[in-house]
Amino acid sequence: MLTAVSPPRILIADSDHAVTGLLSRALIGEGYDVDVVHDGRDALQLGLAAAYDLVLIDQFLTGMLGIEVLKRWTDEDIDGSIIMMSRVSDREAIVLSLDTGAVDFIAKPFDVSVLLARTRVALRSSKLQSYV
Numbered sequence: 001m002l003t004a005v006s007p008p009r010i011l012i013a014d015s016d017h018a019v020t021g022l023l024s025r026a027l028i029g030e031g032y033d034v035d036v037v038h039d040g041r042d043a044l045q046l047g048l049a050a051a052y053d054l055v056l057i058d059q060f061l062t063g064m065l066g067i068e069v070l071k072r073w074t075d076e077d078i079d080g081s082i083i084m085m086s087r088v089s090d091r092e093a094i095v096l097s098l099d100t101g102a103v104d105f106i107a108k109p110f111d112v113s114v115l116l117a118r119t120r121v122a123l124r125s126s127k128l129q130s131y132v
Contacts, residue, residue, distance in 0.1 A: 008053040008123050009033045013043035013069070014085065015062045019108075023056060026112050027119070040064025047073050052080045054122055056106075056115075059086035059093065067100060074101035081122040085110070 010032045014020050020036045027034045035050075037043045040061035047055060047069070055073075059066040070082060081104075084097035089107035097105050103122050106115055 007031050007033045009035070009051065010119070011043070011046060011050075011052045011055045011057075012036045013040070013055065013061060013066065014038065014058040015060070016058070019058070019085075022112065023115070026116060030116060030119075032119075038062070040066060040069050044069045044072055047078060048076060054080055054119060055082045056085060056119075057082060059084055059088065059097065067096060070097070070100050070102060081125065083118065083122055 010027055012020050012023050012027070012034060014023070015038050017038065020038065024034045024036050035046065037046055040063040042063070043055075043057060043061060043066075044064060057066040057069060061069065066084060070084065073082065082102045083104045083106055084102040085106045085108055086093055086097075087108045089105070094105045103125065104118055106118060
C-alpha cells in the first residue's frame with residue numbers, strides 16, 4: 001500500500017511583494033506547499049510555530065532584519081534549511097549569513113531557474129541530514 005507523501009513546506013519572507021509573488025508562483029508550480037510573509041516579526045513567529053522544510057528569507061525585511069530572524073531561529077534550534085536572499089552580496093553579508101545558520105545565500109536579482117535548483121539542493125541536503 002502506498003502512502004501519500006506531503007510536498008515540502010516552504011516559507012518565503014520578503015518585504016517586496018513582486019519577489020514573493022514571483023517566488024510563490026514558481027515554487028507552487030514545482031509542487032511545493034508555500035506560505036508568504038512580508039515582515040520580519042511575522043516570519044519569526046511563523047517559523048517558530050510551524051515546521052518548514054525550507055525558508056527563503058530576505059536579509060533586509062521590515063519589522064525585523066532577516067539576519068536577526070535567522071539568529072533567533074538558530075537559538076531556538078528550528079528544523080529546516082534557510083536560504084538568505086539579499087541585494088547586498090558583499091563577502092561580509094554572505095559570510096555572516098552562512099555563519100549564522102543559512103545553508104545558502106542568493107544574491108538579488110536572481111534567475112528563478114537557479115533559485116529553484118538551489119531550493120532542490122537545500123531540500124535534498126536537509127532530507128539527508130535527517131537520516132544522520
